[in-house]
Amino acid sequence: MIYLKVLSLTNEFAEESFGGAGTAATGMIHMLDRLGIHQTVIVPRSDWTVPRWDLRGLQIKVLGLPRNSHYFGYLGMINVDAVCQTFPELRQEWDLIHCQAINFTPLAYTFSRGATPILYTVYSFLRKELGDRPEPELQAQFKIQEDLLMRCQRIHLISQSERNYLAERYPQYLSKTDVIPLGISSLPERWQPKSTNEFLYVGRLLDYKGIEDLILALSLVRQSGRQVHLNIIGKGPDYYEDHLNKLVQAKKLTSWIKFHGWQPSSELWRWMSQAAGLVVPSRREAYGLVALEGMTIGVPLIASKAGGLAELVSDSYALTFEPGNVRQLANSLRTAVDNPTLLRSLAAKGHEQALTLEWERLAPRYLRALTFINN
Structure with missing residues (x-):
């Protein structure tokens, strides 16, 4: 057995998980454990x-820091002095520092001292995800991420799509890059739909997630006479949630589309297991962990071919459409409503594919990535 002592820095883990990155970080850390x-x-x-x-798993030591101004400052950046003064035991020899969030970069640099290698897991390129917007706070975050890309010894990307972006924008870092998909743990729920026409969206409510496209597509499906319902689970900025609600009202869909806010993972999986299908309409996507969770449960997928999502979801086990194409999305929804036998077949194939991405099957690739950096 290889002995490695790793310091893992992440914004989300276990109970402090709000989305795909938290689910992935939790699964990855337990797999390495x-x-x-x-x-x-x-x-x-x-x-x-x-x-x-706190102690978790077999030998995971977890230090939880309150989200307050003593430990976190501007842009959510960690207060290195506060952490080092309160926890001097962290100043020890690490074999590897695994940074999974840019607000921990000052701590990673401090504990590395230019000697301990840093592995950076990139869940998304911020400049790509947020559209290179000009706000000073966002530009500052973009530069922090780019500095970390330069200074780390190894970069873990989660899809070939993200590697293609790196090759285009930061080709100088390709030689220190590994592409390893995110895994999934076995989930307690199994697909048992309540109806054939009640679909589900799960995720953050942001413009690039394609929720407006989904609402417009549902309007087209309703115009064709099909009685289709949509449940939306997730949170977003207040202004954008208001915008989505107004769009639903303008399309006279308030009886057919319901917003349920944020839900814990156990509730998300229950909703997935009871839906006729899970719709992932993203216009951009680094990976698509929600789609993988749905496949694991066995719910049929209707998904765009956006970025890393196109690598995860195939026509052989999902209904797919081009990102942003509302008419194609509407056609996929019609197909789903009209062909329950096809949906069952796709669901079964999707579940089989999800099994190939269980964490235990990916473990050798992650272990090679960690040990390579120390050779």
Whole structure:
């Protein structure tokens, strides 16, 4: 067994998980734990007022830091002095620093001292995801990420699509890049739909997620006489949630589209298991962990061919459409409503594909990435 002592820095882990990155970080850390990797995890905790150590898994030491101004400052950047003064035991020899969020870069640099290698897992390129917007705060975050790309010793990307972006924008870093997909753990729910016409969206409510396209597509399907319902689970900025609600009202769909806000993972999986299909209409996507969760549960997928999502979801086990193409999305919804037998076949094939991405099957690739960096 290989002995490695890893410091893992992440914004989301276990209970402090709000989306795909948190689910992925949690699954990855537990998978490495089962491989015998000794990990110390530092993660913010929204519901704590004082920091606390916790033990998880086989040998995961977790330090939860309250999300307050003592530990986190401008742009959510970690206060290195506060952490080092309160927890001097963190100043030790690490074999690897695994950075999974840019607000931990000052801490990663401090503990690395230019000697300990840094592995950076990139869940998304911010300049790509946010459209290179000009706001000073966003531009500052873009530059922090680009500095980390330059200074880290290894970059873990989650899809070939993201590697293509890196090759176009930062080709100088290709030689230190590994592409390894995110995995999935076994989920307790299995697909048992309540109806053949009640579909589901799960994810953040942001413009590039394609929710407006989905609402417009549902309007077209309704005009064709089909009684289609849509449940939307997720949160977004207040202004955008208001915009989506007004669009639903303008299209006279308030009886057919319901917003349910944020839900914990157990509730998300229950909703997935009961839906006629899970719709992932993203215009941009680095990976698409929600789609993988749906495949694991066995719910049929209706998904765009956006970025990394196109690598995860195939025509052989999903109904697919071009990103942003409302008419194609509407046609996919009509096909789903009119062909329940086809949906069952796609669901079964999707579930089989999801099994190939269980964390245990990906473990050897992750172990090679971690050990390579120390050779």
